[in-house]
Amino acid sequence: MFQQLTSLPPDPLLGIAVAYRQDTNPKKVDLGVGVYKTEDGNTPILTSVSKSLQILLDSEDSKSYIQARGNQAFLDGMEKLVLGANNPLLTSGRVESVQAPGGTGSLKLGFELIKRGNPNAKIWVSDPTWANHVALIKSTGLATEAYPYYDKANSKLKADEMLSTLAELGPNDVVLLHGCCHNPTGEDITPELWTKIADLAVEKGFVPFIDIAYQGFGADLETDVAGVRELVSKVPEALIVTSCSKNFGLYRERTGLITTISETPVSAGIALTHVLNIAREIYSMPPSYGGAAVGILLADDALTTEWKTELAEMCGRMRNLRALLVDKLHERNVEKDFSFINNQNGMFTFLGINPEQVQQIRDEYAIYMAGSSRINIAGISNSNVDYIADAVAAVL
Ligand code: LMR
Numbered sequence: 001m002f003q004q005l006t007s008l009p010p011d012p013l014l015g016i017a018v019a020y021r022q023d024t025n026p027k028k029v030d031l032g033v034g035v036y037k038t039e040d041g042n043t044p045i046l047t048s049v050s051k052s053l054q055i056l057l058d059s060e061d062s063k064s065y066i067q068a069r070g071n072q073a074f075l076d077g078m079e080k081l082v083l084g085a086n087n088p089l090l091t092s093g094r095v096e097s098v099q100a101p102g103g104t105g106s107l108k109l110g111f112e113l114i115k116r117g118n119p120n121a122k123i124w125v126s127d128p129t130w131a132n133h134v135a136l137i138k139s140t141g142l143a144t145e146a147y148p149y150y151d152k153a154n155s156k157l158k159a160d161e162m163l164s165t166l167a168e169l170g171p172n173d174v175v176l177l178h179g180c181c182h183n184p185t186g187e188d189i190t191p192e193l194w195t196k197i198a199d200l201a202v203e204k205g206f207v208p209f210i211d212i213a214y215q216g217f218g219a220d221l222e223t224d225v226a227g228v229r230e231l232v233s234k235v236p237e238a239l240i241v242t243s244c245s246k247n248f249g250l251y252r253e254r255t256g257l258i259t260t261i262s263e264t265p266v267s268a269g270i271a272l273t274h275v276l277n278i279a280r281e282i283y284s285m286p287p288s289y290g291g292a293a294v295g296i297l298l299a300d301d302a303l304t305t306e307w308k309t310e311l312a313e314m315c316g317r318m319r320n321l322r323a324l325l326v327d328k329l330h331e332r333n334v335e336k337d338f339s340f341i342n343n344q345n346g347m348f349t350f351l352g353i354n355p356e357q358v359q360q361i362r363d364e365y366a367i368y369m370a371g372s373s374r375i376n377i378a379g380i381s382n383s384n385v386d387y388i389a390d391a392v393a394a395v396l
Pocket of ligand 1: 035
């Protein structure tokens with residue numbers, strides 16, 4: 001059986017981490033996979049999360065299965081975090097959430113749910129989007145197409161083109177949107193654009209599917225999801241996937257959830273039975289550890305305050321690194337204006353160099369980034385920023 005298989009190339013993002021690890025160049029720099037790093041290049045456990053994990057370890061008295069939909073404190077806390085504690089949706093009976101293994105596992109549940117609801121649905125993704133979005137949609141057997149999003153040559157949003165495309169859609173369409181800190185471009189939907197997308201969704205009947213993997217990495221926890229909240233307050237149906245990998249630093253604990261917003265409490269209950277059934281068919285029930293820790297953290301005011309401070313620190317550091325990189329590039333008198341990097345949000349930006357230049361930087365400087373020229377801002381540090389700027393200036 002296995003003789004019939006042929007080898008696949010490495011994953012476009014995870015493969016970078018493997019190549020970086022194997023590189024023996026002492027000056028190597030990892031700007032690849034989206035993982036937060038400190039000035040020393042470490043990805044520490046947040047103190048607030050560490051304390052929550054300790055509380056969990058001290059209090060957990062069984063390793064029996066948790067309920068299929070996940071940890072209730074986690075689900076309640078995360079719904080409030082994303083939708084806002086006083087959002088009337090939370091008491092409407094129209095919202096149901098299920099914990100799943102990370103953002104990826106949650107996305108898979110969402111796409112499978114769409115397939116059950118409408119096998120002919122087409123999923124529209126931003127051009128470009130996170131590479132795994134397309135892979136997940138295709139693995140579910142759904143059709144997918146891209147809507148215009150980012151003008152790579154001019155490093156700006158293609159807002160008008162995006163709206164024109166969305167204006168042609170209808171009830172068979174699902175539009176996948178990045179809630180904030182767009183991956184890979186860093187270019188976010190503006191508040192005005194969120195309003196227009198929401199109005200179009202209501203008018204045309206397409207279903208918004210929002211992926212939130214970086215809440216708190218853009219401006220702050222509230223501002224980052226203001227557009228999402230406006231959108232879901234207007235539409236009859238939506239899906240939201242939320243990951244705790246980045247903002248809680250729980251990458252390896254695979255902690256995420258899918259939230260469905262349905263037109264009525266009855267259809268919400270029905271959708272929930274399907275999400276649980278899909279999860280049962282794939283992995284039965286979610287891992288406990290990460291969700292339980294976030295549930296403890298969000299139910300505790302002191303831990304939540306501490307976490308918010310740590311999150312704001314990570315966010316502030318990435319903002320400073322953006323400004324530092326822009327300054328260092330301009331100091332080298334490169335022709336290209338990189339100031340757009342300062343106006344973007346989150347972990348990523350496109351340098352806007354071509355794949356050959358990306359490869360040249362990797363070969364000559366051992367600086368690793370995605371082939372698209374996406375860089376992880378958090379991989380920059382005060383000690384490597386000059387080296388990075390030298391490399392970019394050299395290939396330009
Ligand atoms: C990324 O985009 O680098 C991260 O979301 C990690 C991943 O799984 O791709």
